[in-house]
Amino acid sequence: MALLACALCLLAGFALLALQAARQWRARQRVTRRLQGRLGRDERLGDWLHWLGSSPLGLRLQRLDSETQTLLDRLGWRRTRQRALFAAVQLGLPLLATGAALLLVHGLPGERSARWGVMVLCALGAGYLLPKRLLAAAAARRQRTISAEVGLLIPLLRILFETGLAVEQALRVLAHEGRTLVPHISAELRLVLQRVDSGLALGPELEKAARLLAVDEFVDTCVILQQLLVQGSGSMKSLQALKDLLDDRRLTGLQERVSKMSAKMSAVMMVFLFPALLIVLAGPGFSALARALGS
Numbered sequence: 001m002a003l004l005a006c007a008l009c010l011l012a013g014f015a016l017l018a019l020q021a022a023r024q025w026r027a028r029q030r031v032t033r034r035l036q037g038r039l040g041r042d043e044r045l046g047d048w049l050h051w052l053g054s055s056p057l058g059l060r061l062q063r064l065d066s067e068t069q070t071l072l073d074r075l076g077w078r079r080t081r082q083r084a085l086f087a088a089v090q091l092g093l094p095l096l097a098t099g100a101a102l103l104l105v106h107g108l109p110g111e112r113s114a115r116w117g118v119m120v121l122c123a124l125g126a127g128y129l130l131p132k133r134l135l136a137a138a139a140a141r142r143q144r145t146i147s148a149e150v151g152l153l154i155p156l157l158r159i160l161f162e163t164g165l166a167v168e169q170a171l172r173v174l175a176h177e178g179r180t181l182v183p184h185i186s187a188e189l190r191l192v193l194q195r196v197d198s199g200l201a202l203g204p205e206l207e208k209a210a211r212l213l214a215v216d217e218f219v220d221t222c223v224i225l226q227q228l229l230v231q232g233s234g235s236m237k238s239l240q241a242l243k244d245l246l247d248d249r250r251l252t253g254l255q256e257r258v259s260k261m262s263a264k265m266s267a268v269m270m271v272f273l274f275p276a277l278l279i280v281l282a283g284p285g286f287s288a289l290a291r292a293l294g295s
Contacts, residue, residue: 068132073212074139076187090131097127142184143215149182150217151250154243156181157221161236167228168193168202188213203229217246 068090072083101123156178160170174182175189192205203226210222224238 068135070212071132071135071139074214075135075142076184078191086131086135090128093131094124094127097123143213146184146188146213146215147217149185150215150221151243151246153178153182153185153221154239154246157225158236158239158243161228161239167225168196171202171225185218 068086069083072078072086077083077086098120101120105119153174156174157170160173161167165173171189172193175186175193178186188209192202192209195205196202206222206225210219213219220242221239224242227238228236
């Protein structure tokens with residue numbers, strides 16, 4: 001057994017070394033292809049999707065659907081390539097779903113294939129709506145993450161302000177040093193500061209970023225930061241009040257989740273524990289009654 005364990009450990013170590021060497025070789029090959037102007041399959045696929053999303057039909061789809069643009073802004077996909085990729089997926093997935101439905105209808109018997117039109121229309125609608133629903137779910141999840149990050153952002157801001165930094169300097173520190181603590185807010189702050197470096201004002205850009213994200217906690221924080229830009233250090237108490245409000249709100253949410261979980265656990269107990277308890281307690285009586293009736 002000891003020799004077998006040693007052999008397995010050596011095999012696992014060799015596999016890890018081989019995997020690491022393969023990753024390094026693949027990275028070198030990709031760098032070489034990029035330097036020589038040759039694209040791999042992933043790059044060619046990405047370029048093809050970008051071309052499809054940048055086509056006149058894809059651009060028209062992006063202009064018509066304003067809700068999708070809002071969801072992309074909330075998700076952080078504000079670059080032209082990212083929007084073109086989503087438009088390509090939204091255009092290509094209905095075609096793939098329609099083709100799959102046609103193949104499925106072709107394999108069905110004649111009686112069932114008579115309703116091929118309904119199946120094709122359902123596949124087309126599902127293929128068009130599915131990317132948007134997934135986008136809405138991802139945007140909502142990012143909003144919840146940003147809302148949770150605001151509770152950590154406010155103490156960091158207060159610490160930076162107490163060290164004597166101005167608002168813009170504190171935001172720059174958070175944008176570059178807070179990638180591990182508040183990654184989503186740090187990414188948004190980097191975009192805001194890039195526009196500020198190009199000559200725009202900080203206050204309106206913070207307001208614009210808060211309006212795009214549509215997270216109440218981040219909106220309140222941006223309003224306080226705008227007050228700090230105008231009034232100086234007079235709004236530090238507002239940050240502390242907002243932090244207390246967020247803590248109370250989070251505590252209330254946790255209490256609601258605990259109360260709902262207790263109700264769900266009660267239902268689970270009634271479904272799974274009550275039958276077993278009934279068998280243990282009433283089983284001997286029922287068995288004795290059955291024996292008496294049988295005799």
